Amino acid sequence: MIAFLSGQLLHTEQDAAVIDVQGVGYEVHLSARSRDNLPPPGGKVALHICTSVREDAITLYGFPDSSQKQLFLLLNTVSGIGPKLALAILSGIEPAALRSAICLKDVKRLTALPGVGKKTAERLCMELAEKIQGFAAPPPQTAKASQPPVAEGFALHDAASALMNLGYPQETAWQALRTVQQADPLKTAAMRVDELLRAALQKLAA
Template sequence: MIGRLTGVLLEKRPPQVLLNIQGVSYEVDVPMSTFYDLPAIGAHVTLHTHLIIREDAHLLFGFATEMERQVFRQLIKISGIGARTALSLLSGLSVLDLQQAVAAQDGTLLTRVPGIGKKTAERLLLELRDKLDLAGVTFDKSTAILHGSDVLNALLSLGYSEREASWAVKQIPANTTVSDSIRQALQLLSKEKK
């Protein structure tokens, strides 16, 4: 098993990166949460990895944190959740967002992720309830979801993709007002495009 890779970042093509390790380049699929935190091309990077071997392919998945990798491993153990769906979940939600949704047993946050319907969300909530570390995780639905969805909807209506908008919303502190959140998100997204 390949558990960790450290090397020079050669290419970034969402959701895949190319990592050169002593002359051997590895194609690694990463969630968008990891992708957005990657340094510039040519910099050294370390990724926690998970290797899946199938008859037709060897698939390598990379994560910025050990916690992301652990959650990925829990997700792919669930019936009907493959590696691509797990990667999509971690791209659309942070580990904390996922923990909060499971703690609150609220599937609406999960159904915002492309490819996750109501039944899949319910199965995820049921299966993950005892598998994710939920100690100390609290969830105030009235503020967090409504606040995040207001900002997300505003960004989507301005023409940003769901991926860009979700990333920007996650960067903003939870106690920020909606109007300030939108302003900060727009500033973050304009910096990303440069």
């Protein structure tokens, strides 16, 4: 099983990246957060890998650290959650915020995540509340120390819910908010819901 890959980024796709490891290109599926934090094509990348082997396919899932890999595996133990939905969940919320939401049984916050309905949110709380309490936090990042951390707050989730109420698909709503967030993470962390909504709508209209 492939557990780790280090090589040169060839290009990214909607939910994956192709990594050149000594002349062999590996397609690795990623959360949107992990994909957005990759360097430009040609840059060096190192990812922890979860290998899924099925009769019809061998699929690689990549993570920036072992903690996120373990969280991905933990999400997959929940009834009705497979790799695709687990990546969607990790795309919409930081690991620490996800742990907090599950421990607090914050169904409203969980249902704001892409692909998570009320029943799935309730299963997450019921099946993972105890398991995730001792979940280890990821080690401090050093490779991108110059970049400010991306804050995760309730306002962001409320803004996503508002966009979905306006008729935007979950993925489109979160992509617009991530674009706003990446432009100025610290400013975004202090923005109110109405300010986030206005900024996201401007991105969607561009």
